[in-house]
Amino acid sequence: MPSISMFYGLIVYMYFMDNKQHKLPHIHVKYQNNEVIVQIPEGTVLEGSIPSSKMKLLQAWIELHKEELIADWELTVSGEQPYKIEPLR
DSSP, X not given: OOEEEEETTEEEXXXXXXXXXXXXXXXXXXXXXXXXXXXXXXXXXEEEOOOHHHHHHHHHHHHHTHHHHHHHHHHHHTTOOOOOOOOOO
């Protein structure tokens, strides 16, 4: 489960071969004791929650990095290591 980015206390993960449970491209994001699973590139919450202020930051980051996220998704689904993505600044 490689971490692909970290910013403002959010840690973004993309799991290898993780296309069975949710069947959609998605990321796992942890913030303190909370976790949310978010569809990419739409930013729709599939499961879980994080504070709304952090969710807004996450959605802004997703919007900025849609193409990179989809490219990383394709790599991880095929079992390859994803690339790191710039954090939100």
